[in-house]
Amino acid sequence: MWRILILSASSLYELPHSICKCRSSTNLSLRYCDIKFPAMVHLTSLKTLLLEWVALSPDTFRHLISNCPLLEELSLLGCNQSSDLDIYVENEHLKSLKIYECGREDLNGTEMRVYAPNVISLELGYFLTRSSYCIKNLSSIKYAGFVDPTDVSGYDYCEQDESADSVKILGDLCHVQELKIYSAFIQLLSMREVQMLAPWPINAKCLALEAKITKWELPGIAYLLKNPSKLETLNIELLPDRKELSVLDDDFKCKYDFDKRDYWRSKELEFSSLLQNLKTVKIYELLSNYHPYSDVDNDLKKLENLIELVRFMLRNSKA
Template sequence: MAETSIHRKSSGDRPNRTDKANPPPPPPLSPRDLISALPDAVIDRIFSFLPLQDVVKTSVLSKRWRPTWTTATDLVFDGEIVARLRSTLDFPSLVDSVLIQYTSPTVKKFSVIGFEYEKAHRPKFDLWLRFAEGHRVEELSLLLVPTTDPPTPYILPRFLYCWSWLVRLEVWVCCFSLGRTIRWPCLKILVIAISRLSDDILEGIFRGCPVLESLELWGCWGTKNIMIDSTSVKELVLIGLCDSNIQTIWAPHLLSLQISGDWEPHAMLRLSDVSSLVEAKLDFSIRVLTDLPSDEMMCSHMLKETFQKLCGVTTITIGAWCFQKLSLLEMEGVPAPLSICQSLKLHVDIIQWDLLGIAYMLRISQCLEKLVICLTGLPLSMYSLDEESKESFNYDEEDFLCSRKGNFQCLAKHLKRVEITIDNFGLERLLALIKFLLGDALALEKMIIKANLNMGHGEEHVRATILSKLIVVSQNMLSYRRASRNAEVIFSHSFK
């Protein structure tokens, strides 16, 4: 950008006879505006990485850039940002103003985010989608915010169902119409959130999206059976489905399954055929309305049935709530199906009873090669046990693990790598497990322990105390006997 420097002599400056003989040196040449010299395509590419409001701001910096935002390939309208800017225009008027001035024939991405949708806005949204249709938008996102309970959804217009060029679609608080024929031959990614669905709607989606690869359902309701016979769908993500008992998930060609979020009380989940799965993540929780141990065991047995369908999965992640329910199965001595899992990630708290869950997973995972443990700090109240059960399992951690090691076949041949991540100082609770794994994992090659410690404001004075504890713990850990001569122990810590 060109810059100009102007110096004016003050009225009080005294004349200098040598001014004419020795004129002041000329001002340095201003640096060239290299960005404006770039081709239009390059500038458009640079601006494509900026939010639309920042692209518009560049127009005050250079005349060369003023029309650039009108040809941006990505149009992202964020209602929250507009509210913070306290614009004189309301959000719909701002969108209209941008679309009127837009000159490019095509748009790659069109997004409306964080807008509080009401039924009266429907005609406006229909017009915006007509604009998107005319510019052959490939990635469409309508992330609306509900203003009522139950939410009033935006009914997707009929012309949207035949966008043959659409590649990615994400809709929140939107309604799919029954009886509409969907024709999205290029759609690969579909995300639906806070929406009423049905088995028929899902069937129509799978039938009309021949190359769909990933489906995500967030906080949706109304679905009872998820039947995916498409060979292209490889990923299914279910997060916090409301008021739903998934009676059947039938997806014989699915490769990745993720179930997470908070589910409604008494929610049920049944896997039918997921025989091609190679990766599964179970990180959900079900709100139990009572503290009865029988309700806890009902959830545990549901998880046991789920694991029976995952016995052929090689990579598994288990969240804290699910892990604690598996601990109850070990407590009750419930037989478990063997798994060919090779990579296992556990989110745990490592209280005394959590060792039961670790024992359960080591017992069924005979081919386990990699074990990752992440401490979560989940409260003890997640367990609902009667006094007899609590008394029965008031055991010594080292004695418990040693008594079960004959059941852990993975320790003899397969377990090669262990990673443990600790957010707050909890390494002392892991020492029994670390000592056991180092002493019995014959094929272990590397154990990595990372302590990421959160320091609150004004707590810097305790850093030295924590460091001294870490040093003592790490010294104890490094002195443990190692069953594998090749085992390398790496210990690191950081303060946040």
């Protein structure tokens, strides 16, 4: 009896129908396959499902998922690379949904729609290249993470014509209790901040940032912190030098340039009462790039933005 089954190939293959009758399988991974399900699918013990680089019509996806009554974790990597991706899941046991997409021009003009009312945890790793990302129903969600897809899938970053509109999906997730955001997404939020676009009312009590705290991340961080905030805990994970990524073009930076040294001082009035619930700030991996013979002055210079941010939060926190 199969408990864990992984099917993978270097080229597209047709999924054997016998796989759909493995009643005892608890984990199933399908990669690079042409999925044509039989009328009867019996994956009654399946708890974890990974679909990678497969194309799924809405009907095919629903047919598969509806016949996995015990499904708890669903992950999709690079699916529907040239068409809309509709994720409709009503399974009562599904608690974790992970969606990773690559930066391909084929995605332009396509949409992603998510309907998963029982999901508690949503993780999105994507390069914001679809025309629209829409949350239809995630009424039970408590955690949402926008993560670097290269960490998970190995995809290389592909420059696209990204805009501040690409991050509107965050507005659909403003009710989560815990929110995690990575550097490229923070920079896109910087676009909204410097253009003085209205912030979404984020209600997260815990905010985690994966960032370098570079100049063009500062407005994005301000954008997240200036919401009518219930924020109690801020976790900052400093990315190593090799992970530095710039997604804003030079013309935009020139048009909206600012002095990073005075940035937080210029925000004092805006934040006079917005961080009143902040109690804990945690910073990780400060020494990830440490070398015993490194230039201490240079290392401290790299941390200037972070030090100013911490000082700013200390001055404006009331807790």
